[in-house]
């Protein structure tokens with residue numbers, strides 16, 4: 235199943251820079267692992283915001299929840315999820 239996920243990152247202003255940098259490094263490593271595995275299909279920066287728009291390909295709602303909960307930045311993100319299904323006019327056979 236495909237999900238459109240918007241993540242807005244809200245790190246506390248008083249978080250030490252080293253702690254924030256370590257979290258971001260762990261987030262990047264896991265995000266790249268999930269992209270290589272095909273789970274995190276798209277990752278786009280929202281221009282002008284500390285936010286991203288992503289497409290996840292996971293088995294079901296519970297799998298998405300588990301994946302998001304494992305993200306190191308999860309405690310510091312507002313997450314909005316929209317489930318997707320194939321548009322009847324789409325020419326992309328691999329859209330599910």
Ligand SMILES: O=C(O)CC1=CCC(=O)O1
Nearest residue numbers: 243261262265284285286
């Ligand atoms: O910077 C972000 O939008 C949060 C994030 C997701 C994957 C990553 O590496 O950072």
